[in-house]
Amino acid sequence: MRLNHHRASQLLSAYLDRELGPAETAAVQAHLLDCASCRAAYEGLRTTKELVGQLPVAEPPAGFWAAVRAPWLPRRAGAARIRGVFGRRVAWASAAAVLALALAATPLVKGTIDRLHASEIGVDLYVRQHAQAMGAEPFTDRAYLGLTTGDADLVLSGDAQPAGTAPR
């Protein structure tokens, strides 16, 4: 199953939440490997979700559940009503502030993730390019170059530990 860019970008959120079937999951994974803009969008979504997931659960204002569970009960007049209205406004304002903070922080956090990832795979990425460039030297052994670039490919695809760390 192959997905075009438009369809894949629509499925990113569902993919992130593991709501897709196996075939669609594999198709989105394949598209992500090829498409830089979808990878960026996916990372953005993932970061936002992580940030939101870390937020404390806002407690509803006092009396909220009572009002929900017993709507037929007569409401207390005066101070209680004012406290209820004020409390709801505070809750909504808090949620909006948290969302704005999450959106503002997304590029920053994403940049940090990208930087960490680049640090992790940077040596292999550069050794791979160096080995490929060595193919221009006439007496370099190409079977060895193939071995080196192949090992680096596994690191870049996320399947192996970076060179210089634990055995692959």
Next chain:
Amino acid sequence: MRGIRAAAALAPALVAALVAAGATLAAPAPPAPPSVDRVLQLALDAPRVIDYEGTKIITAPRNGRTETVTAAEFHKRPNMTRLEYLSPEDVAGRLIVDDGATSWHYEPRLNTAFEGPTMTTGLLRGDLSLLHRNYRVTGLGTEEVIGRQAYVVQLAPNGPGVSRELWIDQATGTVLRTEERDPSRGVVLTTYFSRISFSLNLPTAYFRFRLPAGARVLHLFPTVDEAATPEALGRQAGFTVLVPPVLPEGYTFSGGGISRFGSLTSVNLQYSDGDSLLSLFEAPAGSIGAPAFGQDVRVGGRPARLVDLGYFRVLIWDQRGLHLTAVGTMPTETLLAIAGQLLSGREQALAHSVSRQVAVDPGVVDRLRREGLTFPEITRAVVLSQRLGIDVPTAVRFLQGRLSTAQLAQRAGVTPATLQRGVREALDQASSVGPHLPAH
């Protein structure tokens, strides 16, 4: 009487000896062995005229230890390669198919293919001028490899770095065995054929990659442009590229490119001495940090990270908002010295010194720096142009191996031998002027 009998008894032996002597005199003299330069040229030309398939054994540092890897290697003239890795288990089934334009790596365990640029451009190189200038090429006699007679040739760099020995098949020119020796670590890489077959006409289809059903593909193409200058690459990448001021003698700018992987954009400058390569990668410091592994070292009093992979050494440091990574096979001290020169910030002083010492306009020095040349290269190019009466760009092309000795001799109107003498004298003069990489 006894004397006559004795003479008669000796006669057949005497006749036999005379016949044998006559036969020896009449036999053609054995052909003189070819010169070592001729043998090296034979090895250079071989991939363009012969197909082969064989089993190759590679012994090299891998995963932090020395490993032996076996691969089936197929070559079709002039520059097509197919490699099927057989052992150890973690590489068994790995396939690399290079059709001379694109290199495919397929990993069956992941059902994933990686597409990248060819690794076979060196097989088309026709000239060894750069190598001859920077290496002592010595013939070490002949030896037998898998039952075949082979010339043994040693390539030892004039500067610091890995030396190489090649066992070159007398009949075909194919390199049957290689051995690379690091000055501080001894033999670091050995490859040899345990079996090889020639006289084949391997089908072209065997060197075309067919994507297995359902395989995912990763494209790993840096935009490489051999004609690109660091200045042009910097414009494309959006930052000012740093050019190393001094490299070991003989290393010359051989090209550059830009690679993009995710959000990481890097500029790559390559310097070659005709057999070894130094790559310098530069990226904005904000886009990549130092790896968590490797060894902490200091360059010019500043922190740096060294990752020693056994064969390749990688030095990483930050400078002027850039993250720099040098990759090569040269000794650690040499990599540190190269980084130290970059960090020293002596650009203006060196430019002024070179301009004054070789009596050339500072604008020429500045232009050549922006084209990626180191100060020793600029010195060599200017001295060569002055001595041979050729323009500086032609001298640069010759020094970078993009113009052969024969081609330059034709342009200069001299014999190749005269030209080589002039080049040697010019390079000696340039070498005495400097600047040089500090010795360790």
